[in-house]
Amino acid sequence: MKHEAAFVFSEEQLGYKFHDDHPFNQRRLTMTNDLLMKAGALNEADIVPARTATVDELLLFHDEDFVSAVMSATDGQHKSSFTTKYGIGTEDTPVFPMMHDAASWLVGGTLQAADLVFENKYEHALNLGGGLHHGFRGKASGFCIYNDSSIAIEYMKKKYQARVLYIDTDAHHGDGVQWAFYDDPNVCTLSFHESGRFLFPGTGHVSERGHGDGYGTAYNVPFEAFSEDDTMLEACEKVMRRVVETFKPDVILTQNGADAHYFDPLTHLCGTLQFFHEVPRIAHDLAHEFCDGRWVAVGGGGYDIWRVVPRAWGSLWMEMSGQTALRDEPIPDEWLARWQEESPVKLPQSWHDPKGLYPEIPRRKEINQKNARTVKQALKFLSKQT
Amino acid sequence: MKIEEVMQKNVITITTDESVTVAAAKMKKHDVRHLPVVDVDGIEGVLSNRDVRGAESGSVSDYMTRNVHTCLPGDFVEDAAHQMLENKIHCLPVVDPYENVIGILTDTDLLRTLVRLTGSDRPSSRVEVEVDDKSGKLAEVTTIAKEHAQNIRSIFVIPAEDGRMRIVMRLQTMNPGRFAQALKENGCELIWPEEPEMTL
Numbered sequence: 001m002k003h004e005a006a007f008v009f010s011e012e013q014l015g016y017k018f019h020d021d022h023p024f025n026q027r028r029l030t031m032t033n034d035l036l037m038k039a040g041a042l043n044e045a046d047i048v049p050a051r052t053a054t055v056d057e058l059l060l061f062h063d064e065d066f067v068s069a070v071m072s073a074t075d076g077q078h079k080s081s082f083t084t085k086y087g088i089g090t091e092d093t094p095v096f097p098m099m100h101d102a103a104s105w106l107v108g109g110t111l112q113a114a115d116l117v118f119e120n121k122y123e124h125a126l127n128l129g130g131g132l133h134h135g136f137r138g139k140a141s142g143f144c145i146y147n148d149s150s151i152a153i154e155y156m157k158k159k160y161q162a163r164v165l166y167i168d169t170d171a172h173h174g175d176g177v178q179w180a181f182y183d184d185p186n187v188c189t190l191s192f193h194e195s196g197r198f199l200f201p202g203t204g205h206v207s208e209r210g211h212g213d214g215y216g217t218a219y220n221v222p223f224e225a226f227s228e229d230d231t232m233l234e235a236c237e238k239v240m241r242r243v244v245e246t247f248k249p250d251v252i253l254t255q256n257g258a259d260a261h262y263f264d265p266l267t268h269l270c271g272t273l274q275f276f277h278e279v280p281r282i283a284h285d286l287a288h289e290f291c292d293g294r295w296v297a298v299g300g301g302g303y304d305i306w307r308v309v310p311r312a313w314g315s316l317w318m319e320m321s322g323q324t325a326l327r328d329e330p331i332p333d334e335w336l337a338r339w340q341e342e343s344p345v346k347l348p349q350s351w352h353d354p355k356g357l358y359p360e361i362p363r364r365k366e367i368n369q370k371n372a373r374t375v376k377q378a379l380k381f382l383s384k385q386t
Numbered sequence: 387m388k389i390e391e392v393m394q395k396n397v398i399t400i401t402t403d404e405s406v407t408v409a410a411a412k413m414k415k416h417d418v419r420h421l422p423v424v425d426v427d428g429i430e431g432v433l434s435n436r437d438v439r440g441a442e443s444g445s446v447s448d449y450m451t452r453n454v455h456t457c458l459p460g461d462f463v464e465d466a467a468h469q470m471l472e473n474k475i476h477c478l479p480v481v482d483p484y485e486n487v488i489g490i491l492t493d494t495d496l497l498r499t500l501v502r503l504t505g506s507d508r509p510s511s512r513v514e515v516e517v518d519d520k521s522g523k524l525a526e527v528t529t530i531a532k533e534h535a536q537n538i539r540s541i542f543v544i545p546a547e548d549g550r551m552r553i554v555m556r557l558q559t560m561n562p563g564r565f566a567q568a569l570k571e572n573g574c575e576l577i578w579p580e581e582p583e584m585t586l
Contacts, residue, residue, distance in 0.1 A: 023561060083537075091535040092559050134509060134560075141509045142560045172560070175509055198579050200560045201509030225580075266561055268579075 005320040006116045006125040007042060008109045009033065010050040013129035015102035018094050023266060024143040028302060028309040029128055031339060035310045038332040041323050048116060050109035050127065057111060058104065058146055060154040061180060063138040067100075070145060074100040087140040103145040106130055110148040111155055113296045117251065118160045123293035124284075124320045128313050131255045131300030133174040134201065142172065142200060149255060149298060150180040153187055156251060165249035166190065167240060169279050170257025170300040171267040173204030173220070177255075183214040188247040192236055194260070194269050195222040206377045219243055221378050224367040225268040229275050231368045232260070235375045237282055242382050244286045251291055254283045257300030258312035262358045266303050270361060272353035276312035277327065280319035295320070306343040311351060327351040389466055390459035392499050393480050393489035399424045400433060402447040409446050410438045420477040420492065423450045428485030432477065456481045459488065467496050505540035510556035514578035515569050519551040527553055530572060534565040552577065 014026050036042035058067050069086045072078075073095045083089040088099075096102075106129040113125035127148075135147030149166060156162040166181075166189045168174030174191040181187035196202040210218035221235050244252070256279070258264075260271040280297070287295035297316060302309040311331070318324050331349050340347050361367065400409050400421045409421060413435050423431040423446055431450035441449055457466050457478045466478055470493070480489035501507050517523045524543065531538055537558040544552045557565070562579075570576050 087558075090537060090558060092561070141558075197512070200511040200562075202506060202512060202556070203509070266563070 003122045004124065004322055005317070006048045006113065006122040007046050007317060007321075008048050008050050008113045008116070008125060008127040009129070010105060010109070012052070012102070012105040013050055013109060015098055016106055016129070017102070018096050018143075022094070022143075023303045024301075025303075025305050026129070028305040028313070029299075031305065031310040032128060032313045034338065035314050035331070035335050036317055038335045038338075039314065039326055039329065041314065041318055041321070041326050046321075048112065048125075050105055050129065051112050052101070053104045053107035053111055053146070053148075053151065057151060057155065058107065060158070061137060061147060061150045062135075066138040070103065070140070071100045074098055086138065087136075088145070090140075092143055093140040093145060099145060103132075106132060107146050107148040107151050110152040110296070110298055113298070114152050114156050114160075114251075117294050117296055118156065118162070124287070124295040124297065126297045126317055126320055128299035130298030131170070131257060133168055133170060133177050133255055133257075133300060134172070135176045137180065141176065143301075144176065147176045147180070149174075149177050149253060152296070153177070153181065153253065156253075157186060160250075162250040163248070164188070164251055164253055165244060165247055166253045166255070167283060168192065168255040168257070168300075169236065169260065170255055171259040171264065171269050172199060172257065172301055173201055173222070174255060175201045175203050178204070178208070178218055178220075181214065182210055182218055183212040185213045185217055187214075188217040188219070188243065188249065190219040190221075190239065190243050192221045192223065192232065192239075194227075194267055195224055198225045198268055199266075206374050209381060216381055217247065219378055221374055223269060223374070224370050226270050226361050226363065227367055227371055228270045228361065228364070229272055229278075231371045232269070232271060232275060233278050235371055236279055238375055239378055240282055240286060242379055244290050246382050249291055251294040251296060252283060252287050253296045253298070254280070255298050255300045256280065256313065256316050258302030258309045259300075261304060261308040261312065263304040263307050264302070266301070270358055272357055273311055273315065273351060274353065276315050277319070277324075277351075280316045281324075284319055306339070306345055307348050311348065315351060387463045387499065387503075388459065389457055389461050389463055389480055389491055390489070392463055392495050393459070393491045394495065395489050397422060397479075397487055397490045399487055400446055401425055402430055402445065402450070404446050406433075406438050406441045406444050406446055406449050409433055409449075410435075410441070413438070420490065422479040422487045422490060423447075424487055429454070429456060429479055429481055429487050432479065434476075454479065456485075457491065458482075463491075463496070463499055466491055470496070503540060503542070504554075505556040508539055508556070509558070510539050511559055511562040512554070512556050512578055513562050513566055513569070514552060514554045514576075515574035516546055516550050516552050516577055517574050519545065519549050523551070524553060526572065527555075527569065527574065530568050531555070531557070531565065534568060536562070536565050554578075
């Protein structure tokens with residue numbers, strides 16, 4: 001029998017750690033797993049171990065000299081030229097012990113998830129350690145070394161001849177994946193993000209639509225700063241559906257960065273948990289409607305590891321595994337007791353954010369209008385096609 | 387940057403005696419809007435897609451613009467841009483000392499240069515400040531960048547009003563927040579990212 005959803009995780013994925021003060025903190029994985037277990041949404045038996053990716057698999061996407069540089073940086077032979085040429089040893093992506101190994105485990109988790117879905121063992125599979133969407137072919141960028149999603153897309157193309165739709169709802173533009181498949185007509189990338197005017201990496205304009213044979217297989221919906229749930233969800237619902245209908249993918253790969261939340265310290269969007277309940281729901285519906293259920297999900301950004309990431313990713317798993325009713329239960333006391341002491345902020349007690357989480361946005365009307373205009377522009381190409 | 391670094395080197399040319407319909411077809415085939423017109427003595431003129439619009443017969447020499455502006459490969463890009471703007475033209479043939487056409491610079495090349503100069507095509511975060519237009523101010527800003535281990539991918543300075551200047555930077559980082567805060571604490575007026583309308 002086909003199981004509904006697989007939860008891919010291995011301890012080795014926790015080794016992806018730059019240093020104590022770095023915003024990218026994999027404790028979020030530990031906290032998410034613990035929350036799900038204590039909420040009764042995940043058993044040890046549900047967890048499928050990740051694996052490491054082989055060098056050959058990394059080379060499905062990355063340049064050989066880049067992978068060699070990461071490997072030698074891992075061994076402590078850091079050259080200053082690595083910083084400019086390969087983006088390793090920068091403030092964002094510093095060198096850390098065993099970085100090649102740790103990054104390979106994140107990639108392997110996403111490959112494992114892809115295999116579980118295509119070998120018909122599971123309808124959906126989740127690797128929260130993945131989603132490192134800024135990694136380029138030959139350069140690390142924005143906390144990302146190896147780009148697990150780009151590698152997994154190449155892998156699914158080669159191994160399963162799949163047409164892949166990549167949907168990215170991280171607050172940052174999914175640039176690494178977009179540029180990787182910019183001229184590929186068999187891979188479609190769709191990224192929702194905070195406008196590049198405000199936020200790294202600065203790209204992801206609605207006019208970026210692909211190139212050559214791949215023209216019309218890249219979509220971008222940049223949101224104004226301070227956008228709220230309603231306007232963002234309306235855009236996601238509309239554009240995701242239209243793109244799936246037009247592109248007709250075999251599988252949907254979603255990147256579920258949890259940094260579009262109001263509490264996130266690096267971004268300026270005003271999402272609440274509602275956003276993280278609804279986005280996976282839309283993806284889930286579309287996967288069943290158009291892809292025979294095939295849905296691979298990965299994590300991504302998310303820098304409020306206390307109040308946001310465990311709940312957002314926990315909610316994602318509940319959606320994938322058909323346990324959304326659990327969101328009506330309170331956050332388990334055992335979890336709060338385990339983590340509250342270490343947390344610099346008060347941990348939330350509900351899977352839902354209260355109304356009035358943040359002050360009224362004065363420019364709400366203008367922001368919503370601008371976003372509606374962006375959606376229209378993003379869909380322009382699609383209406384011409386049909 | 388010099389013109390030779392940004393110009394198109396595979397330049398499509400035409401001769402004075404060719405027919406205007408051939409010229410129009412050539413523009414269409416190569417997807418260009420301007421053809422430098424050449425003969426044995428070098429550049430004779432430029433034929434634009436506007437010159438040939440509606441033309442059905444005649445030779446290139448009947449339609450081309452003569453005595454055109456040209457530039458040398460060693461000229462600075464910014465001077466060429468100024469020349470094009472002043473003369474309201476969209477291309478400059480690049481010639482060698484013997485007036486042979488060796489390249490062409492169009493407004494598209496200038497836009498590409500602007501993108502390269504500002505780094506808007508590379509992963510970066512944008513920070514803009516206004517400071518007094520005084521010697522040493524730029525050094526103060528870049529020193530703060532160094533203290534915050536920020537790698538500046540591009541930087542430019544624009545004159546502002548009332549003895550002020552604006553400094554626009556693109557930084558190779560996901561997290562420019564602390565750097566921007568430090569600039570403010572050191573007396574820079576933060577223009578971008580815009581101040582949030584609410585306290586986070």
